[in-house]
Amino acid sequence: MSKFTLISFKLCPYVQRVAISLREKGIPFELVYVDFSDKPDWFKAISPLGKVPLLRVDEGSDTAVLFESSVILEYLEDIGEGRPMHPADPVETALQRGWMEFGSSLLADIWSLEIATGAAAYESAVVSLNRKLDRLENALGAGPFFNGTEFTFVDAVFAPAFRYFDVFDAFMERSILARFARVTAWRQALAQRPSVAEAVVPEYADLLHDFLRGKGAWLIHAANGRGVSAHA
């Protein structure tokens, strides 16, 4: 079996989806964290886009460095180690790949929310998020996971997105997710999954809080004393 090394950044949701999938498949791996405030030369040399995650695959004297999280997930499925994380039916798999892309687009809105330093940018991110969450709510079935009882790649993609709200919610009168009942139930089921819980370092919430403070996030500053809107 190949040896796998996941090159990571502690706050990265794209890294988490790979770590969750490796754990779900029972594939052993090592973690190497990169300091983004001072990216090392070895990292710059091997990351074509200067981004994490990278999955280094060593087999004998051969080494490959895979980049782009969704490509890495498909690779993990292709090698057939552990249990499948795509549905058996090709149409279901194609739909699942679409929702994985949707998950990345939700992460883009979450990023806009994080880095908003004023009310207008913040409210615009909330509007966009709410629109997507409404779509997601209507796409969900009886659960507990996206495809029912089996935990698949879509779950691995959305779990890190929902994790942000564990920190955001502390600054809000009411969670942005609260009015979406099926999304909320899904969020709770994902949070209880060991692969999800173990995909971040114990100090994750503190690091995210520091990041938001460092960015001067409206999310934090506007919340002082009154809470920020979840309803824009």
Ligand SMILES: N[C@@H](CCC(=O)N[C@@H](CS)C(=O)NCC(=O)O)C(=O)O
């Ligand atoms: N499309 C990429 C996105 C990965 C990504 O945006 N990674 C961020 C961290 S979460 C990154 O490495 N950014 C580089 C930087 O901030 O300098 C993927 O799916 O792997």
